[in-house]
Amino acid sequence: MDERTSAILAKYPRGHRDCLIPIxxxxxEFFGYLSEASLVEVGRYLDLPAGKIFGLATxxxxxxxxPAGRYHIRLCHGTSCHxxxxxxxxxxxxxxxxxxxxxxxRDGMFSMELVACMGAxxxxxxxQVNEVHHTSIKPEDLKDIIDSYIHGEEE
Amino acid sequence: MFVKIEVNxxxxxxxxxxxxxxxxxxxxxxxxxxxAMKDFTPTGACRMxxxxxxGKQGLVPSCSEPVNEWMKIKTHSPRVIRSRxxxxxxxxxxxxxxxxxxxxxxxxxxxxxxxxxxxRERRIVGKKNKYKLDHSSxxxxxxxAKCILCGRxxxxxxxxxxxxxxxxxxxxxxxxxxxxxxxxxxxxxCISCGQCIMVCPxxxxxxxxxxxxVEDALHNSDKNVIIQYDPSVGVxxxxxxxxxxxxxISGLIHAALRKIGFDxxxxxxxxxxxxxxxxxxxxxxxxxxxxxxxxxxxxCPAWIKFAEQSCTDILSDISSCKSPQQMLGAVIKTVYxxxxxxxxxxxxxxxxxxxxxxxxxxxxxxxTKKGLSDIDAVLTxxxxxxxxxxxxxDMSQVEPEIADEPYGVRSSSGKLFGCAGGMTESVMRTxxxxxxxxxxxxxxxxxxxxxxxKKEAVLKIxxxxxxxxxxxxxxNALPVLETIRAGTCDYDFIEIMAxxxxxxNGGGQPIGADENxxxxxxxxxxxxxxxxxxxxxxxxxxxxxxxxxFLGGPLSEKSRDVLHTTYSVRKVLL
Numbered sequence: 043m044d045e046r047t048s049a050i051l052a053k054y055p056r057g058h059r060d061c062l063i064p065i066x067x068x069x070x071e072f073f074g075y076l077s078e079a080s081l082v083e084v085g086r087y088l089d090l091p092a093g094k095i096f097g098l099a100t101x102x103x104x105x106x107x108x109p110a111g112r113y114h115i116r117l118c119h120g121t122s123c124h125x126x127x128x129x130x131x132x133x134x135x136x137x138x139x140x141x142x143x144x145x146x147x148r149d150g151m152f153s154m155e156l157v158a159c160m161g162a163x164x165x166x167x168x169x170q171v172n173e174v175h176h177t178s179i180k181p182e183d184l185k186d187i188i189d190s191y192i193h194g195e196e197e
Numbered sequence: 198m199f200v201k202i203e204v205n206x207x208x209x210x211x212x213x214x215x216x217x218x219x220x221x222x223x224x225x226x227x228x229x230x231x232x233a234m235k236d237f238t239p240t241g242a243c244r245m246x247x248x249x250x251x252g253k254q255g256l257v258p259s260c261s262e263p264v265n266e267w268m269k270i271k272t273h274s275p276r277v278i279r280s281r282x283x284x285x286x287x288x289x290x291x292x293x294x295x296x297x298x299x300x301x302x303x304x305x306x307x308x309x310x311x312x313x314x315x316x317r318e319r320r321i322v323g324k325k326n327k328y329k330l331d332h333s334s335x336x337x338x339x340x341x342a343k344c345i346l347c348g349r350x351x352x353x354x355x356x357x358x359x360x361x362x363x364x365x366x367x368x369x370x371x372x373x374x375x376x377x378x379x380x381x382x383x384x385x386x387c388i389s390c391g392q393c394i395m396v397c398p399x400x401x402x403x404x405x406x407x408x409x410x411v412e413d414a415l416h417n418s419d420k421n422v423i424i425q426y427d428p429s430v431g432v433x434x435x436x437x438x439x440x441x442x443x444x445x446i447s448g449l450i451h452a453a454l455r456k457i458g459f460d461x462x463x464x465x466x467x468x469x470x471x472x473x474x475x476x477x478x479x480x481x482x483x484x485x486x487x488x489x490x491x492x493x494x495x496x497c498p499a500w501i502k503f504a505e506q507s508c509t510d511i512l513s514d515i516s517s518c519k520s521p522q523q524m525l526g527a528v529i530k531t532v533y534x535x536x537x538x539x540x541x542x543x544x545x546x547x548x549x550x551x552x553x554x555x556x557x558x559x560x561x562x563x564x565t566k567k568g569l570s571d572i573d574a575v576l577t578x579x580x581x582x583x584x585x586x587x588x589x590x591d592m593s594q595v596e597p598e599i600a601d602e603p604y605g606v607r608s609s610s611g612k613l614f615g616c617a618g619g620m621t622e623s624v625m626r627t628x629x630x631x632x633x634x635x636x637x638x639x640x641x642x643x644x645x646x647x648x649x650x651k652k653e654a655v656l657k658i659x660x661x662x663x664x665x666x667x668x669x670x671x672x673n674a675l676p677v678l679e680t681i682r683a684g685t686c687d688y689d690f691i692e693i694m695a696x697x698x699x700x701x702n703g704g705g706q707p708i709g710a711d712e713n714x715x716x717x718x719x720x721x722x723x724x725x726x727x728x729x730x731x732x733x734x735x736x737x738x739x740x741x742x743x744x745x746x747f748l749g750g751p752l753s754e755k756s757r758d759v760l761h762t763t764y765s766v767r768k769v770l771l
Contacts, residue, residue: 078378082770092770093377093385097364107378 075106108146111153120159122166134181200266217259232347233260290323299400306398333381336389336556344401350393359672362387377770386769390499390695391553391704407574414545425463429551429615429700432721436707437582443717448597463604466611468525470734477631478751491688496520498558499695505767517761526571551703577705606739609729617669617699618645639732648698670697
């Protein structure tokens with residue numbers, strides 16, 4: 043058993059299923075994602091089958107099941123971004139990176155996540171790469187944005 | 198306590214606290230539903246069973262709404278029918294339209310509903326579901342594209358089996374049903390019992406097809422194709438040909454199998470007799486050694502897989518006996534060549550079972566010796582019906598025949614293995630003999646009969662008494678397994694069957710059987726037993742011959758080599 047997972051679990055009473063979501067949130071905050079092994083550990087601790095925990099965790103957008111990439115891209119699909127055609131942004135980025143929201147590219151460089159609203163509706167549509175916001179973007183801007191990160195890495 | 202409710206302008210009586218649906222059904226009004234399952238908690242997910250209740254704004258699902266005094270219900274008003282029809286149309290809008298090629302063509306509930314609700318045009322056009330077919334399991338194929346998310350498989354797996362393999366994954370219109378971490382079925386903790394197939398309304402879950410292999414072998418003149426069939430198949434196959442449930446057509450099966458071209462037709466009940474004798478001797482030996490923990494049965498491959506992944510601490514208490522199918526398979530490949538002159542490599546051994554887990558069992562590593570598998574192909578009852586139809590055999594014209602010697606000879610105890618409790622009853626008839634005493638007069642052991650989840654019986658031989666328990670429906674086994682771990686279990690033998698009622702209700706049986714059908718099959722097997730002359734396993738002359746000529750005796754070195762197996766811990770996502 044992973045010691046760091048045990049340390050997180052130890053903060054919660056054993057077998058209390060109502061602690062499931064807080065535990066998963068803590069694990070994700072620490073590791074950046076929920077691994078298979080951690081689901082099994084949590085299941086053992088709370089006496090819940092791993093399949094049920096996975097079912098619950100996939101219900102929520104906030105949980106990831108792959109480690110985040112070096113550049114974690116959050117795409118807003120809140121109301122303002124949606125009416126500003128964020129769906130096209132999402133599709134275009136999926137095409138460029140070859141991954142879908144929740145996934146991480148094979149080289150570990152990029153990962154995608156859909157979020158509801160980042161509170162910058164007047165700048166819609168927007169994406170956030172790690173801590174940097176790219177605002178009022180168009181689908182055709184994405185290639186350059188991604189390239190700038192790849193080149194930044196090479197230099 | 199009764200209450201009065203008004204249904205379609207007529208007063209009917211309903212029991213207080215029951216759901217509207219159950220009240221309507223007992224008054225002869227059929228309400229369509231997809232997600233409702235008898236004896237399971239209602240979920241109200243599919244909304245097919247909605248009715249109109251005066252004073253309520255929306256339509257109400259009758260499967261979960263309890264009756265109230267003076268409730269005024271309309272069950273088939275235009276609004277209700279329109280709503281039901283729209284649901285079916287929506288379900289069909291993204292459903293793959295390949296009914297003609299579907300495993301469940303003809304037995305599909307969605308097809309039936311579309312027919313009943315007179316859906317005759319494609320009013321709603323959606324994007325068709327596209328998912329990868331999950332072929333990974335040796336027993337069960339999953340086609341998520343055909344899944345309509347009723348959740349019946351999930352509830353069956355959770356509530357009856359307590360295996361928790363399946364659950365809803367994701368949310369909204371990207372919801373699918375899948376295993377932990379959405380892995381393929383063979384990486385999951387699925388025990389292949391096939392009960393999910395039995396409750397699936399569509400073709401989203403079905404058993405692996407091995408008819409082509411069997412047909413190839415039948416057409417290969419170098420192969421000697423030998424087939425054995427399970428007692429539960431004999432009493433259920435009739436249903437596939439439109440006959441009344443609970444009719445034993447073993448004689449017709451023998452004849453049909455010969456017509457198809459099988460070289461030898463054997464009865465798995467012969468091997469059930471073999472299991473009985475081996476198991477009885479194990480039990481006597483265990484009692485002599487004063488082992489405190491109970492011996493656990495090993496005939497149900499689904500239970501065995503469950504034990505290997507979840508009960509690793511008690512694996513050593515499971516009987517080492519192979520299941521009847523595998524025992525007969527092993528005998529056919531090792532002993533039978535000496536009798537028949539067949540080359541072991543030329544034998545293609547087929548088993549017909551009521552079970553999908555047997556498909557998994559047949560491909561276990563332990564079941565192959567020197568490159569020869571005990572069993573080469575496993576067909577379910579449904580697949581046998583398909584094979585018979587494929588070869589154009591009219592079952593109503595077939596004259597009954599008897600099975601081939603030597604492994605077609607069986608005692609009626611062997612037939613009882615099809616019912617949960619039958620194995621124990623059979624062992625109780627043989628145990629006195631195995632303990633060195635006289636044969637008992639077989640009598641009906643009432644407490645072991647019926648479809649209850651847990652049954653108990655006690656047998657006294659001289660001063661020793663043996664305590665038996667029979668568990669059917671794997672979820673019922675969990676409390677008993679806990680008592681074994683705690684050291685407070687005082688049973689000597691526990692028979693565990695994954696499916697409720699035993700093999701007669703297995704995952705390979707005809708689709709659409711309710712409790713009454715299962716009871717009818719059970720009655721047929723017990724009925725067989727009452728009429729027979731040979732009713733004890735040890736009285737089966739061919740069993741005696743097998744021991745005398747080849748094996749030496751129960752639990753001999755040879756027996757252990759051919760008839761027994763081992764279990765190992767399985768690592769799966771739990």
